[in-house]
Amino acid sequence: MVLPYFWIRGMELPGPRRASAFMNLLPVLTAVSAIILLGKPVRLFHIFGGGIALASVVVAQTIRQPLGRRTLANRSLS
Numbered sequence: 001m002v003l004p005y006f007w008i009r010g011m012e013l014p015g016p017r018r019a020s021a022f023m024n025l026l027p028v029l030t031a032v033s034a035i036i037l038l039g040k041p042v043r044l045f046h047i048f049g050g051g052i053a054l055a056s057v058v059v060a061q062t063i064r065q066p067l068g069r070r071t072l073a074n075r076s077l078s
Helices: 002-012 016-038 044-062
Strands: none
Touching (some): 002 016, 016 044
């Protein structure tokens, strides 16, 4: 009963917009838990998949402006 509480609390604190990017970390944390708690071996796909998931969270948290959308106010008049 502790983990659902932490999950709900973790979604409330940063808000749904920021918290949605961290949902990509769920498979990474599951794999890390299996490796630590169950003694599963670390495979190459764990490293690549975890790296891609971590990179996606970093990109989602650092890019603030939508890509590819420009308004008239953002265009410079040359």
